[in-house]
Amino acid sequence: MRIARWLDGADVGEGFVIGDQVVAFPDGLRVAEILSQGLEGARRVHDRVVDASGGVRATAQAAALDSVRLLAPVVPASIRDFVAFEEHVEGVSASVDGKSEVVPEWYEAPTFYFTNPHTVLGPGDAVVPPVSERLDFELEMAAVIGFGPDADGANLDVAAAAGAIFGYTIMNDWSARDLQSREMKVRLGPAKGKDFGLSLGPWIVTSDEFAEFEDEDGYIAVRAEVRINGELIGEDLVSNAGWTFAELVAYASRNSRVVPGDVLGSGTVGNGGCLGELWGRNGALVPAPLVEGDEVRMAIEGIGELVGSVGAAVEAPMVPQARVRSRSRRRL
Incomplete structure (x- = not known):
């Protein structure tokens, strides 16, 4: 369906x-x-x-x-975005500090962040980015949670988590890498480097449609690819993730809860799933960052295509830098 x-x-x-x-x-x-x-x-x-x-x-x-x-095929209750592809982590780390590495902590558990459900875009929509010199896309497959009233989304084991996945869609996590890099040096984020836009679509394909692509461990071996203005930029198999979707959902529910309408992104696939990964590999901004008018076309086997474009950047009102305070403990 x-x-x-x-x-x-x-x-x-x-x-x-x-x-x-x-x-x-x-x-x-x-x-x-x-x-x-x-x-x-x-x-x-x-x-x-x-x-x-x-x-x-x-x-x-x-x-x-x-x-x-x-x-967009769903108005998300929440959006969690994982970083589940080792190759992506290697490439993006090199683009940030010139050193390609995957920290040991990445292997211990799937890591995710929450992003903005209020700036979700649908197929064909143009993203309105902030002013950025390193505008990027992220090619992802996303699970959509759905289960009946008798089920509970808290502390799921992997088997129960698999049953909580209603279906899958394509996700493009638009990213302003220069803003993201500054934010994450504070050891919290990303925030304004990400929350201006995220595209979902073209529809949700129910999970039973992917049985033919699943291996015995639950990995979904579907091809994912992305093109900019018709040129193939990246391609990968979703089964190259470090964790299955059921494991991602189980982890998200750990000491917490997932509910119908939650969207969980796989994180960016490897082998050119975003420009940042390639910048780390090439040591330069090649291919060039996205600019106004660019078309980003994503395709995932078994789902279809999600097309988005880049609109004109918006110069947002400025917020002042932090002021140095006296650190007084008493009112004057």
């Missing part, structure tokens, strides 16, 4: 993508409600809009896929 959100004129539609049509959920249901029913609930809803031959029922509300504008 493919789950999507779209704009048809001024109306937002939510439902299934079936063949070359978008088909609205019955009874005005929304993606968030479908995710809260889990895969079994989604299948029951799907059966209400398709007939025995797999065609769309005459009573269903449908439109041609090419007649609507796709939106």
